[in-house]
Amino acid sequence: MRAIVQREFGGPEVMRLAEVERPEPLSGEVLVRVKAAGVNPVDVAVRAGAFPLLGEPPFTIGWDVSGVVEAAGPGARYRAGEEVYGMPFFPRAAGAYAEYVAAPSRQLARKPATLDHTEAAALPLAALTAWQGLVDLAEVGEGDRVLVHRAAGGVGHLAVQIAKARGAYVIALASGPKHAFLKELGADEVIDYRTTDYTEAAKDLDIVFDSSSEGTNALKVLKPGGTLVSIMQHGNRELAAAVEAAGRRFAGVSVEPDYASLEAIAALVDEGRIRPHVAAALPLAEAGRAHELVGSGTVQGKVVLTVE
Known part of the structure; x- marks a missing residue:
């Protein structure tokens, strides 16, 4: 699969599109075909080495995902074909800037029905x-x-x-x-x-x-x-x-994965009481540009990467 990989700390240019092994879901996990990945200030800090959550590179950053379940391990809450969103594993690596993410099903929730994947990926973190x-x-x-x-x-x-x-x-x-x-x-x-x-x-x-x-x-x-x-x-x-x-x-507050809260948030979204604002949606290959935008500190709402 394709993923954004960085092999050193530095500016947005250290993130490059590469071919990597596709993960496989374990028991209780699902493999999600990522449709969109949100970009957050913490992503920028981790990439630059200012907040070394993931240790030394190489790694793939990102936590916010929205996508479709491709496969489910034994005991998982979802089946193939269901649309889900979430922030798996934070503060450990989730590798969300990629075509596929494997994650515990209880760290994900069903995507708000009234949002597309780009909007949903702007929500979790x-x-x-x-x-x-x-x-x-x-x-x-x-x-x-x-x-x-x-x-x-x-x-x-x-x-x-x-x-x-x-x-x-x-x-x-x-x-x-x-x-x-x-x-x-x-x-x-x-x-x-x-x-x-x-x-x-x-x-x-x-x-x-x-x-x-x-x-x-x-x-x-x-x-x-x-x-x-x-x-x-x-x-x-x-x-x-x-x-x-x-x-x-x-x-x-040190944010953590929580499917129950994601479900409550999705309910408010579908009631028309919360709406994420996506300031820019860029293709996965332009992760560097997305980081430049978020790093400027002037963005209204969120920046999202789309994955085709």
Whole structure:
């Protein structure tokens, strides 16, 4: 099969299309014929060696997949021909930038019926990050006041929609040109962080969803008992201690595969309450260009690789 392989750390040019052995599904696993693979900032960091999750190259990166079950091992949840999506194995290697991926069937869910594979591949890692932080840890619900950092990004634009779907009042932080996009997603307020100090503009919040590295700034806007959800500093013990000492809750998110949450997300998608935004869809051979886009930090929504 064809896959994107890199044999050294470096820029986008180190990723090259190559012929590799097709995986075989073990018991409880399925072989997925990949139709599309999402590209995330963590992919960029791993490729460059800034976040060496996978050890030394060679390897194939990528985790987000949407595709069709080609074959199923004994005991797997799905049969050949079913459409599935997911984020298998994270943070270990999944090799999603490829024509085929073998993965545990319980790390995948049925693809949302109302999305094509390109759109579905934009969901897993970003949507699971938002869901596990907002729903599982912060228990966001009706009437909660929620602030979302980097609200127009891959995780942020889904966090806005998930919070709204759960009945929250959502304040989104983003640069001015992205405000109309966020209003369309349902944000109740949008603050331009470039021109406005959000710690003065937003107060008495129940939840701050921090996909940046704002740290203790959240204490200025969280009400007592409020929750700081951090996806960038989930292992920062000093920050956690400071937040707890101030009478707030710290919830660090390290995203993990979870078919039950993927099923809940798919249900909201099919109800018309969540929609991933795909900023660009590029063929697998253009993985380098996809990384350039994601690495720029300016993309609204997600970038996806399509696999023919």
